[in-house]
Amino acid sequence: MKDLHNILTEISQLTTTIETDYPELYRSLDENPLTLPVSKHPHMDKKVMTEYLESLKQILDHYVVEEKIKNNRL
DSSP states (O other): OOOHHHHHHHHHHHHHHHHHHOHHHHHHHTTOTTTSOSSSSOOOOHHHHHHHHHHHHHHHHHHHHHHHHHHHHO
């Protein structure tokens, strides 16, 4: 099982990849309800950060699939 440091590193790397390779997606991450904590002072533990990482992966995967579909229609 990953420790918190590894999870945070992976989040940072994934976010950098999104920012570099998918800037249009990166701009919308701040407004995405899946990536925003519900409370003003959320408890950031390993579980929460793992869920956040998984949500980022899902958002990116969904975006890539949608872009492929969109490009195939053109």
